[in-house]
Amino acid sequence: MGSIGTSMVQQKRCWRETPLVESYALSKAAGCRIFLKLENLQPSGSFKSRGIGNLMLSHLSKAANASKIHFYSSSGGNAGLACVHAARTLQHPATVVVPLSTKPLMIARLKAAGAHDVIQHGASWKEADAYLREVVMMEDEGGVYIPPFDHPEIWNGNATLVSEIGYQLDGEKPDALICSVGGGGLFSGLMQGLDEMGWSDMPVLAMETKGAESLHASLKAGELVTLPGISSLATSLGATRVAEKAFEYGKRNNVKSVVLEDKEAAMGCWRLADDEGLMVEMACGVNVALCYEGRLQKVLGQALNKESKVVVVLCGGSNVTVEMLSTWRKEFGAVESELPQNDSVPSAQSAPNGISA
């Protein structure tokens, strides 16, 4: 793990080294070796523990009076959870302001994780965020705002993923890396990490869902654009505008921006549950969808064989329940009948529309 200005002990407290496991089911489906980096096992349930944990540590190490620090987030999603989890580990309070539309499940999760307070305010995220900055934080001298993705210390934290993958593979370079893109904090961290490893030419698939494709739209336009809104169910990818840094990295030759539909991301979730016993949200399911469809080689534009190693960053996420998985499978199950048949993968046997039947 690279040294990023904080002690190893502190780092370990906010996030952990996660296993890198080869999935035989996914490898079978994809025709190459698929390795899953299990970021769903982070304390907060997603990779966000790394970047946000690192940003919070950097605030504490720089503060003149660190004991007064109170962290604030306006994310009702995984960024808020990561903030609350890290704050609890570091024994500082964290308050989260979320819009009224935030689901009771996420509020309950934030509270269970140990939030000092969860305040519901405003009709949209914008209103909640403004209320947090202009009202709630005004009353607190020790208040520190924690953004979700656009900060160099967040990228530094997320970059630790790459050195970890490096030594878990005994220094052998993977043939490709797959990750999803919301605001681009994960993607930027990974790109930085690849540079630090001397792996700058590694093919990277930057995955988004239709209706949340802010990176793709910017690359297509040749300039940073803001989407008029988000229509994808993969809400954790729902940043209308990516970080400038992510846009810059996205223009590199080794990066392919790929957009899939919600139904494909949903399929990734229920099949991962049936094949590997892993429950992740749509923002994560989108990363495995291409493996099942056998489109990986085509999309990469490069030949893969049985020995090729592809690492999927299983970013995780808490926006999923047993009920949601089951609903997605009922609603989007037809997508499977459109795919090439491969009934040697366990999840094909449980497919609602009977790939093998």
Ligand SMILES: *Cc1c(COP(=O)(O)O)cnc(C)c1O
């Ligand atoms: C936040 C998040 C993303 C997107 O990360 P960005 O850094 O915003 O690009 C993807 N998947 C999950 C599960 C997330 O929580």
